[in-house]
Amino acid sequence: xxxxxDNFFNLISNKKKILVIDLGFLGDSIHLLPALWGIRQGxxxxxxxxxxxxxxxxxxxxxxxxxxxxxxxxxPKGPKWYQxxxxxxxxxKEKYDVIINLNGSxxxxxxxxxxxxxxxxxxxxxxxxxxxxxxxxxxxDVPYHTMPCYIQRWQCIKKAGFPTEKPIFNIIMxxxxxxxxxxxxxxxxxxxxxxxxxxxxYKELPTEILAAFLNSIKxxxxxxxxxxKRERQKLQKLIxxxxxxxxxxxxxxxxxxxxxxxxxxxxxxxxGDSGGLHVAVMMNVPxxxxxxxxxxxxxxxxxxxxxxxxxxxxxxxGLQNITTGDLIKLFHRS
Numbered sequence: 001x002x003x004x005x006d007n008f009f010n011l012i013s014n015k016k017k018i019l020v021i022d023l024g025f026l027g028d029s030i031h032l033l034p035a036l037w038g039i040r041q042g043x044x045x046x047x048x049x050x051x052x053x054x055x056x057x058x059x060x061x062x063x064x065x066x067x068x069x070x071x072x073x074x075x076p077k078g079p080k081w082y083q084x085x086x087x088x089x090x091x092x093k094e095k096y097d098v099i100i101n102l103n104g105s106x107x108x109x110x111x112x113x114x115x116x117x118x119x120x121x122x123x124x125x126x127x128x129x130x131x132x133x134x135x136x137x138x139x140x141d142v143p144y145h146t147m148p149c150y151i152q153r154w155q156c157i158k159k160a161g162f163p164t165e166k167p168i169f170n171i172i173m174x175x176x177x178x179x180x181x182x183x184x185x186x187x188x189x190x191x192x193x194x195x196x197x198x199x200x201x202y203k204e205l206p207t208e209i210l211a212a213f214l215n216s217i218k219x220x221x222x223x224x225x226x227x228x229k230r231e232r233q234k235l236q237k238l239i240x241x242x243x244x245x246x247x248x249x250x251x252x253x254x255x256x257x258x259x260x261x262x263x264x265x266x267x268x269x270x271x272g273d274s275g276g277l278h279v280a281v282m283m284n285v286p287x288x289x290x291x292x293x294x295x296x297x298x299x300x301x302x303x304x305x306x307x308x309x310x311x312x313x314x315x316x317x318g319l320q321n322i323t324t325g326d327l328i329k330l331f332h333r334s
Contacts, residue, residue: 007161008119008121008138008140008160008161009042009160009161009162009163010161011119011138012043012097012098012119013042013043015043015046015097015098015119016045016046016047016097017046017047017049017094017095017096017097017098018039018043018046018047018048018049018096018097018098018099018100019049019050019051019091019094019096019098019099019100019115019117020032020036020039020048020049020050020051020099020100020101021050021051021099021100021101021103021108021111021112022050022051022052022101022102022103022108023051023052023053023072023074023103023105023107023108023111024052024053024103024105025053025056025275026056026059026256026275026278026279027149027274027275027277027278027300028103028149029052029053029056029059029060030059030150030169030275030278030279030281030282031148031149031150031153031278032102032103032150032153033063033150033169033170033171033282034150034151034153034154034167034168034169035102035150035153035154035156035157035167036048036050036063036066037063037065037164037168037169037170038154038157038158038162038164038167039100039157039162040065040066041162041163041164042157042162042163042164047067047068048066048067048068049066049067049068049069049070049096050066050068050069050070051069051070051071051072052069052070052071052072053071053072053073053074054071054072054073054074055071055074056256057069057070057071058255058256058257059256059257059260061174061177061257062171062172062173062174062257062260063170063171063172064172064174065170065172084111084114088111088114088115091115092114092115092116094115096115096117097117097118097119098117098118098119098120098121099112099115099117099119099120099121100120100121101120101121101122101123101136102122102123102140102153102156102157103123104122104123104125104132106132109122109132109135109136110132110135112135112136113134113135113136118137119137119138120135120136120137120138121136121137121138121139121140121160122135122136122138122139122140123139123140123141123142123153123156124139124140124141124142138160140156140159140160141159142155142156142159144299145295145296145298145299146298147298147299148298148299148300148301148302148303149299149300150167150169150281151167152299154167169282169284171260171282171283173257173260173261173264174257177255177257177258177261178261180258180261181258181261181262181264181265184248184258184262185222185248185262185265188220188265189265189266189267190219190220190267191219191220191221191222191247191248191265191266191267192217192219192220192221192222192266192267192268192269192270193221193222193224193262193263193266193268193269193270193276193280193285194214194221194222194223194224194246194269194270194271195224195225195269195270195271195272195274195275195276195277196210196223196225196234196235196238196271196272197225197226197230197231197234197235197272197274198271198272198273198274199274201316201317201318202292202314202315202316202318202319203272203273203274203291203292203314203319204272204318204319205272205290205312205318205319205322205327206317206318206319207234207237207238207241207318208241209318209322209323209324209327210238211238211241211242212241212324213324213327213328213331214238214242215241215242215243215244216324216328216331217331219267219268220246220247221246221247222246222247222248222249222250222262222266223235223238223239223246223248223249223250224249224250224251224252224254224259224262224276225250225251225252226252227251227252227253228252231252232251232252235249235251250262256279259276259279260279260282260283263276263279263280263283263285264283264285266280266285267285267286268285268286268287268288269285269286269287269288270287270288270289271287271289271290272289272290272291272319273289273290273291273292273297273300277289277300277302278300280302281302281307286306286307287302287306287307287308287309288307288308288309288330288331289301289302289307289308289309289310290309290310290311290312290319290322290327291309291310291311291312292311292312292313292314292319293311293312293313293314294314297311308330308331308333310322310326310327310330
């Protein structure tokens with residue numbers, strides 16, 4: 001039987017070993033950070049370990065106030081439950097006092113239950129499932145699809161009683177990364193960073209529309225893409241349509257921390273609904289983004305006057321009903 005979470009913090013405030021699980025994609029783990037900082041604020045002397053998808057594990061190097069980060073083979077496809085037995089047995093030996101899981105995926109819920117900490121906090125899922133509810137000793141209920149995901153997760157922690165006043169990311173860039181990014185960018189910060197692509201065509205602007213828009217911009221451009229054949233090929237096509245060569249081009253050769261550093265130096269980030277946009281929000285950089293129309297977009301749209309976005313219709317060929325003129329008009333809006 002699980003309980004409401006109102007007094008959860010009081011129950012665990014003297015516990016020493018905490019595991020926080022989030023097996024989502026890059027955006028999910030970025031949006032966990034304000035909640036994670038809220039946990040650290042409430043438990044300044046506890047050992048806190050975070051488990052994230054292994055391909056984004058390096059992201060946690062930006063939050064040195066966490067004691068340990070462990071990776072989980074989530075991408076492109078995680079292990080079957082029976083392939084996880086050794087991992088579960090190893091994690092059970094760690095004897096965590098508390099597990100906090102605000103992601104709510106079936107896999108992470110089962111893992112939370114199997115590790116077997118005496119106190120397990122989970123979020124009430126969007127769609128009630130008895131089997132996942134049973135994985136937690138305490139649950140917190142915060143509405144979905146009403147606000148950005150990072151605020152939702154931070155509110156989960158606040159509702160569980162943690163003494164946190166506002167959601168902040170509290171990023172600390174390692175000196176070695178800062179030094180490398182300084183070198184890559186020649187110490188300049190008057191550029192616009194563009195992440196043109198996402199993991200799916202239907203979330204992207206058609207290349208010709210995007211190229212015509214970028215050709216209208218006078219600021220130096222820095223383009224980057226993921227280290228995949230698909231994105232590298234699309235980037236080359238985009239560059240071939242530009243009238244002025246971008247100032248810098250990074251074809252999948254930046255680490256996650258370096259990407260955060262590059263975006264952090266930019267005066268504006270442009271891109272679709274993808275990891276780069278969430279990195280920009282994390283780094284407190286103004287954004288200009290394009291989204292598809294779907295019910296869950298409110299969870300990922302940046303909020304605040306420094307952020308501008310445009311909504312298009314989904315199609316296999318990319319976002320529709322967004323013209324170059326629409327983009328230029330939005331770009332020059334004060």
